[in-house]
Amino acid sequence: MVQDAFQQKKEHILAEIKSSSLDLSPKGTIDELCFPIMNLINAHMDMVTTSSCSGRLSVFVEGNKVHDKEIKTGGKGEGGKWLFVTHDREQVKSWIEKLEEPVIFQSEYNLKRMGASTRYILYKYEPFILHVKCRDFSSASTLFNTAMSCGFRESGIGSNNIVALRINIKLDVPIGYLDELTGKLVFFVDPKYIELMDYITLSKFTENANKMQELYNKIEAHILKAPREASKGLKKLETKEERRERKIKEGLLRQKMIRSQDTQN
């Protein structure tokens, strides 16, 4: 059987995902949280996932901000530096102890020394995001509408029928700055505030997991299981065997997620 161009491209992308996820496996459960919804979407012959992040906490020093006399804020940018990143809620609580560089808590920082070029230390929670390449605009629209209907209000269709599934569950908190004179990392919030942010981040991880599950359910009900006449672009569903395998994998992952949620409080 001669395959169509989309199917060929899809198989190529899936092979890449498979090899890269094997590479990542020593790092633990990182983006395993994306696998259920990725597998679900990839079971549809008109869709293939192209990039994903299951949600993460990151702490970083902003890069240099002055480019061509224009100030840019909030980005990692040129010369920016990751202090900590995790996709794993288990790693949230003790992040500060794992920093390579010591930080100074200094509530007596001088406000007047902050300027347009100050490089702040940002504490960010960013939720799940998934990009899905669709066969045509019709299948892209179906996916977009399904996402919008369950709160993924910042979703959108881009070039080449790639749909970005986005939700607005964020934290974006300046917690310190790089002291350019001493080269030290100075926190202007106290350890208790960091502890509180970590607690709130854990609730964001939980909310994010709930929204991923809601999206999963909607996509399954409205797209994968939709009657043929309602889903114009649907030409072939996964086989029974494929479905069984997917369900087993997902069950295991869901158990893992539930176990990890139990440890929050």
Next chain:
Amino acid sequence: MVQDAFQQKKEHILAEIKSSSLDLSPKGTIDELCFPIMNLINAHMDMVTTSSCSGRLSVFVEGNKVHDKEIKTGGKGEGGKWLFVTHDREQVKSWIEKLEEPVIFQSEYNLKRMGASTRYILYKYEPFILHVKCRDFSSASTLFNTAMSCGFRESGIGSNNIVALRINIKLDVPIGYLDELTGKLVFFVDPKYIELMDYITLSKFTENANKMQELYNKIEAHILKAPREASKGLKKLETKEERRERKIKEGLLRQKMIRSQDTQN
């Protein structure tokens, strides 16, 4: 001359914008900052702006979070309460003095009293966002690609060829909580931290205005002034007279913006 359906819809939308912006005028310069780019886009016969926000600082108490046993965080939601909102950078510095309800700064708050249902007070900066209804997918794609090319990386095409132009310049900072026992608003950050956030917010206003200008320039160069053969959907440009009027209005607004930026430091 018989008008097409898109043109009729566009005129209807523009009439609504005109009447509502007149209604808003007593409030001052609020969304005037959007006018230049709105006027530019509306000068294209295949595009009409449907909603906009020029960027804003908001401070609010989260709504009730427990719905059907599921926790939702970070939204104004049911029972949420605005404490302060402004689109005007001039109003940023003294917002805390304008609150109707007094707040308590209490660094000795009890972390253990924070739970999944705690209603936090959030301090947010949200950047410019604009929705543009386009005549067809071709014109929507052109606008989308132009926006992506100048950093509006969270843009997307939605239903009915409506393009959302979005950028990621945010602050999303928990600064306090509603004490359910006393009904008081308690800040767990100190006044100095608020002062610093206000300072950072002003730099976000500046960066946001720069990005709006950059988007304006790109849309003007790549879409409004593009050679006819390159812009498939472009059937009619504004007349010389329309262009002159637009330029005068924009010049006045830009002067206003520059004056308002000068007062930042």
